[in-house]
Amino acid sequence: MLGRRLPRERLVEQDLCDLFQTHRGDVRLALFELEKKGLVERIPNRGALVRGLTPLEVMEIYTVREELEVMAVRIIPFPVHAKDIERLEQLQRQHSSAVASGDLLTVFYSNLSFHRVLYGLCGNACLIETIDLLAQKVYGIRSYANAFPEQLDRARRDHLDMIKALRGSRRDELVALTRRHLRPSPEAYIKAYERRFGKADLAPAH
Amino acid sequence: MLGRRLPRERLVEQDLCDLFQTHRGDVRLALFELEKKGLVERIPNRGALVRGLTPLEVMEIYTVREELEVMAVRIIPFPVHAKDIERLEQLQRQHSSAVASGDLLTVFYSNLSFHRVLYGLCGNACLIETIDLLAQKVYGIRSYANAFPEQLDRARRDHLDMIKALRGSRRDELVALTRRHLRPSPEAYIKAYERRFGKADLAPAH
DNA sequence: CCATCCAAGATTGTTTACAATACGGTATTC
DNA sequence: GAATACCGTATTGTAAACAATCTTGGATGG
Numbered sequence: 001m002l003g004r005r006l007p008r009e010r011l012v013e014q015d016l017c018d019l020f021q022t023h024r025g026d027v028r029l030a031l032f033e034l035e036k037k038g039l040v041e042r043i044p045n046r047g048a049l050v051r052g053l054t055p056l057e058v059m060e061i062y063t064v065r066e067e068l069e070v071m072a073v074r075i076i077p078f079p080v081h082a083k084d085i086e087r088l089e090q091l092q093r094q095h096s097s098a099v100a101s102g103d104l105l106t107v108f109y110s111n112l113s114f115h116r117v118l119y120g121l122c123g124n125a126c127l128i129e130t131i132d133l134l135a136q137k138v139y140g141i142r143s144y145a146n147a148f149p150e151q152l153d154r155a156r157r158d159h160l161d162m163i164k165a166l167r168g169s170r171r172d173e174l175v176a177l178t179r180r181h182l183r184p185s186p187e188a189y190i191k192a193y194e195r196r197f198g199k200a201d202l203a204p205a206h
Numbered sequence: 207m208l209g210r211r212l213p214r215e216r217l218v219e220q221d222l223c224d225l226f227q228t229h230r231g232d233v234r235l236a237l238f239e240l241e242k243k244g245l246v247e248r249i250p251n252r253g254a255l256v257r258g259l260t261p262l263e264v265m266e267i268y269t270v271r272e273e274l275e276v277m278a279v280r281i282i283p284f285p286v287h288a289k290d291i292e293r294l295e296q297l298q299r300q301h302s303s304a305v306a307s308g309d310l311l312t313v314f315y316s317n318l319s320f321h322r323v324l325y326g327l328c329g330n331a332c333l334i335e336t337i338d339l340l341a342q343k344v345y346g347i348r349s350y351a352n353a354f355p356e357q358l359d360r361a362r363r364d365h366l367d368m369i370k371a372l373r374g375s376r377r378d379e380l381v382a383l384t385r386r387h388l389r390p391s392p393e394a395y396i397k398a399y400e401r402r403f404g405k406a407d408l409a410p411a412h
Numbered sequence: 413c414c415a416t417c418c419a420a421g422a423t424t425g426t427t428t429a430c431a432a433t434a435c436g437g438t439a440t441t442c
Numbered sequence: 443g444a445a446t447a448c449c450g451t452a453t454t455g456t457a458a459a460c461a462a463t464c465t466t467g468g469a470t471g472g
Contacts, residue, residue, distance in 0.1 A: 415471090416469105417470075418470095419467095423463085424461105424462080425460105425461080426460080426462090427458105429457085430456080431454105431455080431456070432453105432454085435450105435453095436449105436450090436451085437448105437451105439446105439449095442444090
């Protein structure tokens with residue numbers, strides 16, 4: 001999620017055991033799980049590698065994400081309890097100061113919490129979980145969008161606007177903000193991808 | 207999915223090793239995976255049990271399923287290729303004859319294939335995968351709906367109507383059919399649940 | 413009679429060792 | 443000189459043994 005591990009990089013089980021101070025059983029479990037999430041590619045008897053996403057995959061994931069996140073904000077019961085708004089504002093402040101100080105790890109986590117709480121308001125546990133799952137699939141491309149400070153700042157302002165819309169129970173505005181908020185990430189990734197590999201390549205990454 | 211294993215039934219690793227002729231490593235992997243899907247509950251150091259779904263969970267899952275399946279049929283490119291229609295008809299015939307002969311295992315699998323091919327037409331791999339994931343979460347409640355032959359027959363007729371709508375490129379009709387097709391399963395489950403435990407109980411299953 | 417404690421058994425979690433497989437380089441053959 | 447066979451190494455996949463934990467049943471004491 002921070003762009004430290006690059007696509008096609010090998011993930012050797014024993015190395016990960018040393019790194020995370022655990023045994024191969026758990027590392028194995030994690031690798032299989034990450035494979036299911038699409039973040040890791042596993043080749044039998046050969047090992048695991050970091051998996052890159054093609055622009056096509058990214059677009060498809062974001063299409064579904066948009067549908068689900070819009071669905072979530074559509075079913076949030078209005079008006080939202082003041083306590084929930086406060087919780088969001090608190091996370092937003094945390095996110096905001098992390099953006100200001102350039103602490104990308106905290107940016108990542110506070111942004112995550114913000115959205116979890118926001119979508120959590122919808123009350124449908126399955127929907128929340130599914131939104132989370134899809135977000136995880138594209139963790140790896142966040143580092144592209146977050147490379148530009150202006151993108152981070154725009155996200156910060158989106159959050160503020162979302163809180164305002166929530167407070168005023170303006171659902172349509174919230175839906176529009178949700179859609180807008182999702183756009184830049186895939187766009188930044190696809191642009192970066194095309195700069196590197198050219199426009200034609202839409203085949204799965206190997 | 208066939209109702210052989212009942213909620214709260216224990217799943218002992220060694221027993222499953224014997225049953226599936228494999229070693230504990232793989233059984234362990236499977237149990238963790240099933241836990242993530244919500245079909246199995248794991249208690250650390252104590253073991254795994256078959257997990258029951260509450261009516262609330264079932265309703266939530268079906269709400270999201272409906273959204274996604276409707277999304278899928280909305281983006282299917284029309285007209286559908288004749289070859290794809292034929293493939294669906296073939297699976298529908300298989301399903302139909304399994305219903306007639308009461309072969310529930312084949313009913314299950316041919317129904318699964320039918321829907322996979324149908325939603326596969328939408329072309330969005332992530333959407334297809336997510337629909338599949340949610341379907342898996344409610345595999346366990348199918349045995350309730352399938353207990354009544356008239357339900358099986360209704361499903362059979364739905365499939366025929368869907369094929370007709372596909373052939374005629376009537377999208378709105380397909381959407382309506384998709385919604386209708388999803389209704390009976392959760393209803394049958396919730397009715398059976400209430401008969402057994404009473405209406406008030408909406409807490410998570412233990 | 414009830415609560416508590418303890419020990420035996422069952423089960424999961426971890427470690428280790430070993431087997432199977434795939435890759436890369438070197439020698440061999442034509 | 444090129445293709446191929448071979449072998450050592452690195453890594454994954456499997457098996458077995460061991461340790462940790464929990465449950466159960468009965469004994470003990472109040």
